[in-house]
Amino acid sequence: MTRMFSRPLICLAVAGLMTFASAQQNQGSTGTSSSSSSSMGTSSRLSAGDQRFIKEAAEGGMAEVELGKLAVQKASSDDVKRFGQRMIDDHSKANNNLKQVASALGVNLPQHLSAKDEATRERLAKLSGDQFDKAYVRDMVRDHKVDVAAFRTESSTGRDASLKSFAMQLLPTLRDHLKNAENIEPKVLQARATMAAK
Numbered sequence: 001m002t003r004m005f006s007r008p009l010i011c012l013a014v015a016g017l018m019t020f021a022s023a024q025q026n027q028g029s030t031g032t033s034s035s036s037s038s039s040m041g042t043s044s045r046l047s048a049g050d051q052r053f054i055k056e057a058a059e060g061g062m063a064e065v066e067l068g069k070l071a072v073q074k075a076s077s078d079d080v081k082r083f084g085q086r087m088i089d090d091h092s093k094a095n096n097n098l099k100q101v102a103s104a105l106g107v108n109l110p111q112h113l114s115a116k117d118e119a120t121r122e123r124l125a126k127l128s129g130d131q132f133d134k135a136y137v138r139d140m141v142r143d144h145k146v147d148v149a150a151f152r153t154e155s156s157t158g159r160d161a162s163l164k165s166f167a168m169q170l171l172p173t174l175r176d177h178l179k180n181a182e183n184i185e186p187k188v189l190q191a192r193a194t195m196a197a198k
Contacts, residue, residue: 045105047159053150054163057098058109060147063117064091067124071136076129079184080137087140090177094170101162133188141185144178 046054064087071084102109113121120139127135151174154167 045160046107046163049154050158050160050163053154053158053167054098054102054105054107055110056150057166058095058102059114059117060143061091061095061098062110063113063120064143065095066113066117066121067136067139070121070124070132074124074128074132075136077133077184077188079187080133083140083180083184084136086177086180090173094173097169098166101166104162105160130188137181137185137188140181141178144174144181147174148178 068084068087068091071087072081075081075084099109112118124132124136124139148171151167151171155164155171158164158167
């Protein structure tokens with residue numbers, strides 16, 4: 001999404017660590033389970049790969065929305081602006097779907113951008129016009145190549161059925177994002193070259 005997953009596997013040493021609530025925590029008690037547990041342990045329901053995937057998917061999804069907002073505000077190319085808006089729309093929807101999956105699994109997702117994604121946002125925020133277009137689209141091509149690989153892996157080798165289903169459902173969208181970004185990139189580079197020649 002990632003920048004969904006633009007972090008070497010993937011999308012990072014992170015702000016907002018994910019916590020897992022044990023399904024057995026309050027079994028047998030007459031009260032309700034606490035949703036504010038401070039436990040940082042891992043859920044016995046999720047494999048290490050699934051834990052990594054859900055955390056990085058959440059981080060990457062948030063980053064795609066934030067970077068998309070920058071694209072809408074700062075891009076000079078209409079194609080880049082439209083792509084940025086698509087990132088906001090598609091990844092906001094995906095993020096909401098992932099929250100539902102995480103809630104059912106008892107997983108607390110990261111609430112803030114990772115350190116790496118925040119650095120990317122700050123770097124892009126300093127650019128404008130064709131410089132922004134080039135840097136943003138280059139990042140989107142790179143990020144979505146990693147995203148597609150990560151979601152393809154989870155959809156085929158993930159252990160949790162709900163996470164596998166989430167990955168399978170979003171994979172075609174991510175592939176389309178990658179194709180869209182790859183189609184925009186040469187236009188952006190050509191526009192920059194044309195301006196430099198003037």
